[in-house]
Amino acid sequence: MPDAVLLLLAVAANLAGLGWLALAMDVHWEQVFGPRPASPGAVKRLRVLGVAGLAVSLALCLHVDHASMAFLVWFMTLAGSALAIAFTLSWRARWLGLLAGRLTP
Amino acid sequence: MFQNFRLTMAWLHTWFGLVLGFVLMVVFFFGSLSVFDREIDRWAIPESRFAPQPMPSFDKVLLPVFQDMKANPESIAQARSRVNGPMAESFPVVKSWSAYTTHRDPVLGLFSSYELPNAKDPEDGVFGTRTIDPRSGKSLPDDHLKIGSQFFYPLHYSLHLEWKNLGYWIVGFAALIMLVALVSGVVMHRKIFRELFTFRPKKHTQRSALDLHNLTGVVALPFHFIFAFSGLVIFGGIYFPVTHTQLEPLHEMHEKHEALETGLPHDRVGVAGPLASVDAMVAEAQRRWAAKDMAGEVGFLSVQHVGDANSYVSVYRAGTDRIALTGEGMHFKAATGELLREDPPLTPVASINTFLTGLHLQHFRHWLLRWLYVLGGLAGCACIATGFIFFVEKRKRQHARQGKGGARWVDGFAVTTVTGMLVAALAMLIGNRLLPDVMPAGWPGKGDAEKYIFWGAWVLAALHGLWRTAPVAEARMAPAWAEQCWAIAALAVTAVLLNWITTGDHLLRTLGERYWPVAGVDLFMLASAAIAIGVARKLGRRAGAPVAASTALAGERARA
Numbered sequence: 001m002p003d004a005v006l007l008l009l010a011v012a013a014n015l016a017g018l019g020w021l022a023l024a025m026d027v028h029w030e031q032v033f034g035p036r037p038a039s040p041g042a043v044k045r046l047r048v049l050g051v052a053g054l055a056v057s058l059a060l061c062l063h064v065d066h067a068s069m070a071f072l073v074w075f076m077t078l079a080g081s082a083l084a085i086a087f088t089l090s091w092r093a094r095w096l097g098l099l100a101g102r103l104t105p
Numbered sequence: 106m107f108q109n110f111r112l113t114m115a116w117l118h119t120w121f122g123l124v125l126g127f128v129l130m131v132v133f134f135f136g137s138l139s140v141f142d143r144e145i146d147r148w149a150i151p152e153s154r155f156a157p158q159p160m161p162s163f164d165k166v167l168l169p170v171f172q173d174m175k176a177n178p179e180s181i182a183q184a185r186s187r188v189n190g191p192m193a194e195s196f197p198v199v200k201s202w203s204a205y206t207t208h209r210d211p212v213l214g215l216f217s218s219y220e221l222p223n224a225k226d227p228e229d230g231v232f233g234t235r236t237i238d239p240r241s242g243k244s245l246p247d248d249h250l251k252i253g254s255q256f257f258y259p260l261h262y263s264l265h266l267e268w269k270n271l272g273y274w275i276v277g278f279a280a281l282i283m284l285v286a287l288v289s290g291v292v293m294h295r296k297i298f299r300e301l302f303t304f305r306p307k308k309h310t311q312r313s314a315l316d317l318h319n320l321t322g323v324v325a326l327p328f329h330f331i332f333a334f335s336g337l338v339i340f341g342g343i344y345f346p347v348t349h350t351q352l353e354p355l356h357e358m359h360e361k362h363e364a365l366e367t368g369l370p371h372d373r374v375g376v377a378g379p380l381a382s383v384d385a386m387v388a389e390a391q392r393r394w395a396a397k398d399m400a401g402e403v404g405f406l407s408v409q410h411v412g413d414a415n416s417y418v419s420v421y422r423a424g425t426d427r428i429a430l431t432g433e434g435m436h437f438k439a440a441t442g443e444l445l446r447e448d449p450p451l452t453p454v455a456s457i458n459t460f461l462t463g464l465h466l467q468h469f470r471h472w473l474l475r476w477l478y479v480l481g482g483l484a485g486c487a488c489i490a491t492g493f494i495f496f497v498e499k500r501k502r503q504h505a506r507q508g509k510g511g512a513r514w515v516d517g518f519a520v521t522t523v524t525g526m527l528v529a530a531l532a533m534l535i536g537n538r539l540l541p542d543v544m545p546a547g548w549p550g551k552g553d554a555e556k557y558i559f560w561g562a563w564v565l566a567a568l569h570g571l572w573r574t575a576p577v578a579e580a581r582m583a584p585a586w587a588e589q590c591w592a593i594a595a596l597a598v599t600a601v602l603l604n605w606i607t608t609g610d611h612l613l614r615t616l617g618e619r620y621w622p623v624a625g626v627d628l629f630m631l632a633s634a635a636i637a638i639g640v641a642r643k644l645g646r647r648a649g650a651p652v653a654a655s656t657a658l659a660g661e662r663a664r665a
Contacts, residue, residue: 018302027299069427069428072428073471073473079328079481080477080480082324083321086303086324087304089302
């Protein structure tokens, strides 16, 4: 696959990863789904998914560039994704519900 | 002095952040633009709108141009105080020639230096510069300012305050305070992880501005920290000039010693010597890079002690494929083309240094990372701007009751540095499109006129900002913000239209030809215009509302 596509996927995985980690936090879960707390099991799964998303993103970055460049790209993508997730939560919180899939209450 | 550590940190963060924040705003914004400095150059100099070129043939293209180059009159004028007795009429002894390009440069910058007869410092010299089209060797007019790489970029690190390098010192101090502000900010902020994704635009202005301040500060914290730090490392030689003050004799001795060790002559021998084919030396350097599994293009080429028997040629690799800024230099004897030296592998300290330098100066080819740098820089701008807004919102009612003007003045300077800076930059680009290529006799050159427009527009924006923030003194909203947002929108659209009218390069054409440097600058300005209009309308609606309820716009203001 061309590098541009792989990097796009890396950004997507990064966004999803941070989205899952945000959903694992009570405040943000309630922003998305209203005052129905997530089950402890769901929180656990969201955390695992989140970490996995970030790991996949890093792996894709490492596949495209050599290590020092890849870490830098990953780290900066993390900053961009965090901003994107925060703004989504502020203005279009429901959209993050898509990430929850079958974990939806 | 304070009850506890956290309050001490809060005091430090507030006051140092406020004062140096105005400087940091300039540094962050023009740093962000500098990521695409070469692309802004393309926009500003339409003759240079073609694809990036590799280093051309030295023997065929560069040599005749170098031989034709002379010391710049400004360089000679500046050297007048550095000579004993009268200034020489000509500068026949060429110290060095050099050429520098990157993977984003269609045109090539050339540099020459000449011995300065009767100089107080025997190593002193005068300089010549030229920009050529590497495809033909044709020179571009000298007074065409490369607005991106010769104005916005130096503004980022020197503020264009050249007197006694004052700008470097101010920027360096601001970078140091940036590090302090980051650490003290982390200490003050109790819920870094719990509130990582928190931004509540519907709360009152003070709260939402603080949310955005924390958000942009925390998510880009490593970026801000590393950039402030690596910036200090890059200019370490200026901040600790030991090699040219206390340790000058040692430095000189070290240079001579190094010359012995490397076999690269430190001085001319005084006997004329020939120059063999430099193209052959370049080919040999490229063969040796390829053998090290580092095949690459030439980034920097120089000839030292031109015309002397001791002359040598250095060939450095362009660092497009790595972060560390290393040249893998190959040095050849000019007369014979024999290899004198190949730069050895770096020591660990030098590796860290080149990594930090390269990380900051970004010679690499990676468009995603470039855009992420811009995002990081603009996040920094948003962080500083929301810091100002928080400062004003927190104090303006109290100041209004007490009849103090503090909040109002801070708001005025915030308008000047946030929106005023954009007004100035856009006015400069408009001036660039409207001024004739050759200015009438008696007028400053085009490049100088563009600089005057920049500073003039900024002064006007500052006066407007200080005047139209008066209502803050009565705890009301300043109309200056919305008004300057409208100005930004109008100027940005005008600049894009003028680019079309004066060069014929409208967006449909540049996008169709995928000429991203110019299309990108146009699109960036249009996006700024769109954001500025959105912000101005929201601010207008809020000004109409009875009480200033909240603002979600602080960050957008910064980004507009």
